[in-house]
Amino acid sequence: MAKVLVSDPIDQAGIDILSQVAQVDYKPKLPLDELVAIIPSYDALMVRSGTKVTAEVIEAGTELKIIGRAGVGVDNIDVPIATRRGIVVVNSPEGNTIAAAEHTIAMMLSLSRMIPDANQSVQAEQWDRKRFVGAEVYKKNLGIVGLGKIGSHVAAIARAMGMRLLAYDPFISLERADQLGCRLVDLDLLFSESDYITLHVPKTPETENLIDADALAKMKPTTRIVNCSRGGIINEDALAAAVTAGTIAGAALDVYATEPLGASKLRGLGPNVILTPHLGASTAEAQVNVATDVAEQIRDVLLGLPARSAVNIPGLNPSVLEQMRPFLQLAETLGNLVGQLAGGRIDQLTVRLQGELASSQSQPLVVASLKGLLSQALRERVNYVNASIEAKERGIRVIETKDASVHDYSGSLSLEAHGSLGAHSVTGVLLGDNEIRVTSVNGFPVNVPPSNYMLFTLHRDMPGIIGKIGSLLGSFNVNIASMQVGRKIVRGEAVMVLSLDDPLPDGVLSEITKVEGIRDAYTVKL
Ligand SMILES: NC(=O)C1=CN([C@@H]2O[C@H](COP(=O)(O)OP(=O)(O)OC[C@H]3O[C@@H](n4cnc5c(N)ncnc54)[C@H](O)[C@@H]3O)[C@@H](O)[C@H]2O)C=CC1
Numbered sequence: 385m386a387k388v389l390v391s392d393p394i395d396q397a398g399i400d401i402l403s404q405v406a407q408v409d410y411k412p413k414l415p416l417d418e419l420v421a422i423i424p425s426y427d428a429l430m431v432r433s434g435t436k437v438t439a440e441v442i443e444a445g446t447e448l449k450i451i452g453r454a455g456v457g458v459d460n461i462d463v464p465i466a467t468r469r470g471i472v473v474v475n476s477p478e479g480n481t482i483a484a485a486e487h488t489i490a491m492m493l494s495l496s497r498m499i500p501d502a503n504q505s506v507q508a509e510q511w512d513r514k515r516f517v518g519a520e521v522y523k524k525n526l527g528i529v530g531l532g533k534i535g536s537h538v539a540a541i542a543r544a545m546g547m548r549l550l551a552y553d554p555f556i557s558l559e560r561a562d563q564l565g566c567r568l569v570d571l572d573l574l575f576s577e578s579d580y581i582t583l584h585v586p587k588t589p590e591t592e593n594l595i596d597a598d599a600l601a602k603m604k605p606t607t608r609i610v611n612c613s614r615g616g617i618i619n620e621d622a623l624a625a626a627v628t629a630g631t632i633a634g635a636a637l638d639v640y641a642t643e644p645l646g647a648s649k650l651r652g653l654g655p656n657v658i659l660t661p662h663l664g665a666s667t668a669e670a671q672v673n674v675a676t677d678v679a680e681q682i683r684d685v686l687l688g689l690p691a692r693s694a695v696n697i698p699g700l701n702p703s704v705l706e707q708m709r710p711f712l713q714l715a716e717t718l719g720n721l722v723g724q725l726a727g728g729r730i731d732q733l734t735v736r737l738q739g740e741l742a743s744s745q746s747q748p749l750v751v752a753s754l755k756g757l758l759s760q761a762l763r764e765r766v767n768y769v770n771a772s773i774e775a776k777e778r779g780i781r782v783i784e785t786k787d788a789s790v791h792d793y794s795g796s797l798s799l800e801a802h803g804s805l806g807a808h809s810v811t812g813v814l815l816g817d818n819e820i821r822v823t824s825v826n827g828f829p830v831n832v833p834p835s836n837y838m839l840f841t842l843h844r845d846m847p848g849i850i851g852k853i854g855s856l857l858g859s860f861n862v863n864i865a866s867m868q869v870g871r872k873i874v875r876g877e878a879v880m881v882l883s884l885d886d887p888l889p890d891g892v893l894s895e896i897t898k899v900e901g902i903r904d905a906y907t908v909k910l
């Protein structure tokens with residue numbers, strides 16, 4: 385039975401799903417050294433933001449097939465190393481959107497009305513109404529940095545509260561911003577015009593330290609900043625200095641450069657700074673959502689099914705995947721086939737989508753073709769996650785072409801591998817029942833289903849050659865399941881494709897190449 389380690393607190397709903405297919409060990413708050421010590425025996429790891437899934441953890445996890453992040457941000461996981469190791473990383477892109485957006489609004493209003501300090505004063509049996517005169521958000525400018533899922537929901541709520549919305553997000557269209565009632569502006573304008581600024585970006589090299597002393601200097605003394613996205617996007621010392629100096633009005637933070645927050649200048653700044661301990665996703669509803677979402681994906685991957693929100697399998701979203709699954713199988717089979725025909729070191733793969741297939745996304749088919757191509761060399765170490773990287777590292781150039789014109793079949797896929805031993809090509813199609821047919825080899829028309837053991841010859845079309853090959857195989861006790869010859873002109877060049885019931889014994893191939901008229905022969909094992 386597969387083993388799953390859950391190393392952060394997750395909702396029981398997730399544990400229940402995982403338990404259907406695996407032994408689940410629930411060990412929240414595991415120290416790094418213990419995690420490294422026990423990870424070798426696990427097939428899957430499920431975390432939230434608490435566990436740092438470092439290169440050391442991933443390298444130690446020799447059996448790991450999937451790392452699940454019950455939430456959005458995967459910045460606590462070394463995704464490039466996981467990808468390199470062929471480990472799928474999944475998250476829950478939408479499970480906590482509402483929770484994080486509502487926490488943002490709660491932080492903005494709490495800051496404006498000094499609710500935490502006002503509460504504390506009443507708890508302390510004071511009745512100080514003068515100290516807690518706040519500000520309204522109505523008709524104020526809210527600058528949203530990052531107009532993705534959470535930023536968009538914040539925009540919708542803020543709009544309903546009568547705020548005026550500015551947004552900065554270089555990857556969002558004007559139309560989308562318009563729909564959300566946001567004016568897209570550059571960062572400097574957002575900094576200088578906003579009364580409230582809220583951050584909803586991932587932590588990347590571009591967003592790290594985005595709000596530094598220079599940015600803070602551009603803001604109004606009445607500006608209040610909310611950060612429920614990621615620590616490190618705001619420079620905490622610069623922020624504390626700006627609040628202390630009164631060059632901005634205040635800040636409400638849920639996330640920090642280092643968590644848990646250690647010694648910090650952000651503490652003790654009175655009602656103008658509110659700090660929560662990374663609570664954005666901490667609602668009952670969000671925790672059920674993310675735990676269910678990610679546990680289902682871990683379960684599926686352990687059962688050999690695809691994940692719907694893999695962050696390191698480009699272009700394979702669930703609907704695409706479902707629709708393309710038979711074509712991915714076709715691409716993988718053809719990749720495997722052409723890789724074996726080409727042999728040697730391959731430096732280029734051309735992937736050609738013909739007919740109806742030309743309207744499909746090519747990237748998943750390219751990845752599947754590469755997976756097939758590399759499977760002889762890498763066996764089970766190559767998968768959809770690392771096929772592109774492995775190919776790139778081996779210097780395999782990929783060329784994609786599309787041709788919507790329809791020939792003999794409504795849609796076909798052709799792969800041509802170019803390598804140290806020459807170039808070979810195969811074309812295949814899917815029949816009505818999703819059965820794979822190889823329809824050409826090196827440009828010669830054939831019509832054969834792929835089989836476990838195959839023999840291909842390139843030869844001169846001449847009388848007697850088929851009989852000779854048949855007898856030769858018979859003399860080695862190899863049974864032929866089917867045989868096909870493809871040629872373009874009578875007595876010209878031709879290919880022969882044989883499906884065999886048995887693997888070819890050593891030495892037979894060289895005997896075959898000695899037969900008169902045979903130019904080359906290749907065995908293929910699929
Ligand atoms: N405090 C908490 O507990 C939670 C925090 N988060 C964090 O909130 C953030 C946003 O999450 P989602 O909205 O779900 O992500 P998302 O991917 O839907 O949106 C992120 C947006 O940021 C934009 N963006 C990327 N780089 C940018 C840049 N350099 N400048 C401006 N915009 C940029 C993207 O175009 C995208 O529209 C993430 O960092 C996530 O980890 C999410 C959930 C809970």
Ligand SMILES: O=C(O)C(=O)COP(=O)(O)O
Nearest residue numbers: 432433434455456457665
């Ligand atoms: O989903 C995210 O990105 C979050 O930051 C939530 O973090 P958490 O799962 O609460 O540790």
